[in-house]
Amino acid sequence: MKREEIIRITNEFLVEEIEALPELLTEDASLKDDLGIDSLDFVDIFVIVERKFGFKIKAEEMADVTTLGAFYDYIEKKVNSDNGDAK
């Protein structure tokens, strides 16, 4: 899956389901400080990512994912990985 598509799908669910403000969705936006995503929101994002991208986020892999750009990268890696957890 191309990165542009990942960005499109991710931004769409962040706005529609997590209700993040679209104008704040930049690559360097901090997930926690700029987008206000907390630990409870991450549980919901886990569910949405499984539905949209077909893999389950592993909490331990998210430790360094602090910006939106890093999140796009993480999804891209998981979705396009041969050994990924894609269904």
Added chain:
Amino acid sequence: MRRVVITGMGIYSCIGKSLEEVSESLYLGKSGIGIDPLRYDFGYRSPLTGILERPMLKNLIDRRMRTGLAEEGEYAYMATKDALEHAKIDMDFLEKNEVGIFYGNDSSAKAVIEAHNIVAEKKDTMMMGSGAIFQSMNSTVTMNLSVIFKLRGINMTISAACASGSHSLGLGYLFIKNGWQDTVICGGAQETNVYSMGSFDALNAFSVRTAEPHKASRPFDLNRDGLVPSGGAATLILEDYEHAVKRGAKIIAEVIGYGFSSNGSHISQPADEGSFIAMQRALDDAGIGTKDIDYINAHATSTPLGDMYEAMSINSLFGKHNTPVSSTKSMTGHECWMSGASEIIYSTLMMQKNFIAPNINFETPDEYSAKINIINKTTEKKIDTFLSNSFGFGGTNSALIIRKFNS
């Protein structure tokens, strides 16, 4: 001891979603009962229920607040928002003053079942999402409302079956009377979805008068064949009188008595002795006699035994005064955990507007209801003081006495 007054009311029910709408329905004897076809598919014996649509909260509260709310919490939010507005209590007041909450709720079936179904399918608990636990607990309503409204006083759900709403008001009254809180949000909420009433339907307790849904709930009538489940939410703001006057609040009515008891006998059948004790305790607490009660809002749910026992106990206490009685459950159905609170609102509206709402469908008395004065047509009457009964599974009984405020 301090005086406890009602300064705000809010309702989300099958006979109206505003005080005005509910007043009109009560006056017209309008039924909110209908058929939920999902119940046929689900395997219910009776598809009858109070008909209520889900409120839309998306533009009212943010996603995080909405995520933890189960259906009954949504109803409770709507009723509480309106009650606070009615009491002229805004977020600024809530942030600066300690306000408590006692709210009646005794189930959250849909939330539990839906979460279970997800895990059973996906074999992964995280797939339930972040809201599941907050929606599933019995204390879901108070848990969520205390966050949404920034409440910092007593914070507790009262689970007492069909007396939950009434006991929540009784406890709010006691806390204010004893000086432990100045303002308490009280109420009751009841989910109305298809999952919530299946185990109750299993007892064969529901009316099957499906040909005439509006006539199915017929408390005290000889030909009653069971109750009709219903729900929604009702909220009342209780306040210390001096505190209410100081902030310029409008006084709606005064809570003057609370009585309680437990039957200690059958888990599902009420008893006349227990209800008698609760009513007498309420009268003693209010310092008034049976002659001072102008109207009784009965618990009567349209069950053969329950209505009989209540008729017996009302007759024992009030028979000599021929005190007017009606059960608004004839119109609303049995609002269960909500009913003790909603029926205070219904009766207070009657008291404000000088009428008794009819016990509709009371066409033929039985030998017990023949002995009490059941009002089956809307009757203009000045009510200064009313008594409201609520009785629940496990024999829990609650009685509240409300009076027009007299400074």
